[in-house]
Amino acid sequence: MEATGLSKRFTHKGRTEPVLNDVSFQVGQNEIISILGKSGCGKSTLLHLLGGFERPDEGTVRINGQPVTGPSRNCIMLFQHYGLLPWRTVLGNVELGLENERLPASERKERAMRYLRKVGLEDKAGAFPRQLSGGMQQRVALARALAVQPKLLLMDEPFAAVDTFTRYQLQDELLRIQREERTTIILVTHDIDEAVYLSDRVLLMGANPGTIRTELAVPAAKPRDRGHEDFLHVRRTVLERFELTRAAPAPEFSI
Amino acid sequence: MRPLSKTAATAFALLLLVAAWQAVVQIGHYDRSLLPSPLHVAQGIVELARSGVLFEDLQVSLLRFAAGYFSASVCAILLGLTLGRIRPLWTLVDPIVQVLRPVSPIAWSPFIVLWFGIGNAPAIVIIFLAAFFPVLLSTVKAVRSVDATYLKVAQNFELPPLRLLTRIVFPSAFPQIAHGLHLAIGTSWIFLVSGEMVGSQSGLGFLIVDSRNVLRLDLVMAGIVLIGVFGLLLDRTVGLLERWVGRQWGMEK
Ligand SMILES: Nc1ncnc2c1ncn2[C@@H]1O[C@H](COP(=O)(O)OP(=O)(O)OP(=O)(O)O)[C@@H](O)[C@H]1O
Ligand SMILES: [Mg+2]
Numbered sequence: 342m343e344a345t346g347l348s349k350r351f352t353h354k355g356r357t358e359p360v361l362n363d364v365s366f367q368v369g370q371n372e373i374i375s376i377l378g379k380s381g382c383g384k385s386t387l388l389h390l391l392g393g394f395e396r397p398d399e400g401t402v403r404i405n406g407q408p409v410t411g412p413s414r415n416c417i418m419l420f421q422h423y424g425l426l427p428w429r430t431v432l433g434n435v436e437l438g439l440e441n442e443r444l445p446a447s448e449r450k451e452r453a454m455r456y457l458r459k460v461g462l463e464d465k466a467g468a469f470p471r472q473l474s475g476g477m478q479q480r481v482a483l484a485r486a487l488a489v490q491p492k493l494l495l496m497d498e499p500f501a502a503v504d505t506f507t508r509y510q511l512q513d514e515l516l517r518i519q520r521e522e523r524t525t526i527i528l529v530t531h532d533i534d535e536a537v538y539l540s541d542r543v544l545l546m547g548a549n550p551g552t553i554r555t556e557l558a559v560p561a562a563k564p565r566d567r568g569h570e571d572f573l574h575v576r577r578t579v580l581e582r583f584e585l586t587r588a589a590p591a592p593e594f595s596i
Numbered sequence: 597m598r599p600l601s602k603t604a605a606t607a608f609a610l611l612l613l614v615a616a617w618q619a620v621v622q623i624g625h626y627d628r629s630l631l632p633s634p635l636h637v638a639q640g641i642v643e644l645a646r647s648g649v650l651f652e653d654l655q656v657s658l659l660r661f662a663a664g665y666f667s668a669s670v671c672a673i674l675l676g677l678t679l680g681r682i683r684p685l686w687t688l689v690d691p692i693v694q695v696l697r698p699v700s701p702i703a704w705s706p707f708i709v710l711w712f713g714i715g716n717a718p719a720i721v722i723i724f725l726a727a728f729f730p731v732l733l734s735t736v737k738a739v740r741s742v743d744a745t746y747l748k749v750a751q752n753f754e755l756p757p758l759r760l761l762t763r764i765v766f767p768s769a770f771p772q773i774a775h776g777l778h779l780a781i782g783t784s785w786i787f788l789v790s791g792e793m794v795g796s797q798s799g800l801g802f803l804i805v806d807s808r809n810v811l812r813l814d815l816v817m818a819g820i821v822l823i824g825v826f827g828l829l830l831d832r833t834v835g836l837l838e839r840w841v842g843r844q845w846g847m848e849k
Binding site: 392394411412413414417418420422424426427428429437438440441489 | 743745746748749751752753754755756759763764767768770844845
């Protein structure tokens with residue numbers, strides 16, 4: 342995946358505000374990268390551009406050399422609020438993406454069940470999304486995305502709405518599944534620990550307009566130890582960079 | 597409220613209404629031909645039932661109502677799904693709908709008789725008109741307020757347009773459409789009587805007109821009571837359906 346010179350402006354009440362300015366970066370296969378930035382800096386907007394949900398005013402997004410012109414099954418987005426269909430069962434939700442494919446119903450079900458098993462929810466196949474906890478809903482959304490076997494997974498603050506324990510558990514699951522499925526993942530977060538723990542590289546984003554200020558490789562080997570020296574070191578570096586890359590004069594800003 | 601206590605409350609309220617009616621008749625010493633008492637009306641209903649007129653008229657009315665209401669619902673939902681999805685088209689059609697909607701279906705009755713003749717058709721057309729607009733408007737509104745995330749999910753999985761409509765837009769809009777269907781059942785039931793006063797020779801509306809012509813006010817009142825009671829039953833049935841939809845769709849726990 343390659344983004345070059347992405348810019349996006351929104352016009353609001355006659356005023357045009359640049360939200361993203363000249364964002365460029367590349368993501369290699371099987372990589373997990375995080376885009377880290379504070380609220381409102383344009384992370385979701387960037388992800389929407391990458392997924393083809395919105396067109397950039399300038400710049401292009403390419404996947405395997407092909408320019409992205411609209412949303413596609415190659416590149417599945419996991420939305421901030423999961424986007425599960427409340428009138429379908431868990432299984433029905435996972436099957437949604439498979440209904441295009443000319444699969445016999447039994448095969449479709451089997452494939453959906455395989456991915457539900459992968460996220461540990463095969464016993465919830467008949468339940469409705471409202472009957473599940475937030476963490477379980479996130480898992481269903483993940484299974485639905487993986488079932489179409491996309492090249493790229495875009496995740497918008499995937500674990501922001503769940504408690505710390507569930508978050509840790511989901512993060513470990515995501516790493517395991519990513520190893521198995523060999524999917525490339527771009528995830529947006531404002532949680533430094535999450536960014537460092539999950540990704541191979543962290544892109545730090547500044548606001549007004551959103552740009553990528555710094556890129557930081559996370560050298561420590563996976564699986565990582567949350568309490569390990571290296572982890573804490575990278576975490577500290579991110580914090581420092583954020584201080585340094587912060588636009589002066591400094592607004593009130595805390596992480 | 598639990599269903600049982602709600603039924604009890606309904607029964608109690610109806611009893612109260614009948615009691616008030618009886619009290620008015622007794623205190624005012626109204627003549628039977630001016631304001632029939634509940635007992636007289638009950639006798640009237642029994643008389644109608646014995647002669648078979650009651651079931652015949654009831655059946656005819658319910659069939660006409662079903663024909664008008666269901667055809668209106670299907671047309672309005674299909675049209676509403678289309679109009680709701682195509683924004684510029686709705687901008688164009690909206691003023692037209694707003695001009696037609698406030699016109700009572702009865703106002704059209706001279707034309708309806710001219711165009712559709714007499715018999716079942718005029719009543720069905722009038723019920724159709726009464727049900728059509730509430731369902732159309734609620735469908736358009738429902739379609740336009742479909743959660744943008746669902747549409748993005750559908751785009752992401754590359755659902756073709758027709759499947760987007762049947763798998764995402766319609767189910768997502770359905771609770772609100774069901775609400776429109778509920779509203780429409782009330783409005784169109786109101787127009788049943790007027791519809792049957794236009795060129796029909798049967799049905800509850802005709803029963804009322806016919807009884808008035810022979811000065812049987814107890815039977816007129818019997819017709820009114822029947823229309824009221826069946827209106828209530830229809831409303832309750834659809835209300836139950838609407839609640840079931842709400843539960844299935846996760847609107848309430
Ligand atoms: N459709 C839109 N129209 C106008 N302005 C928009 C639109 N979408 C986003 N914006 C603006 O762009 C800016 C960035 O929004 P965005 O949602 O990308 O931020 P974010 O980094 O994802 O924030 P958060 O962490 O809160 O999710 C905000 O100031 C927002 O008001
Ligand atoms: Mg966001």
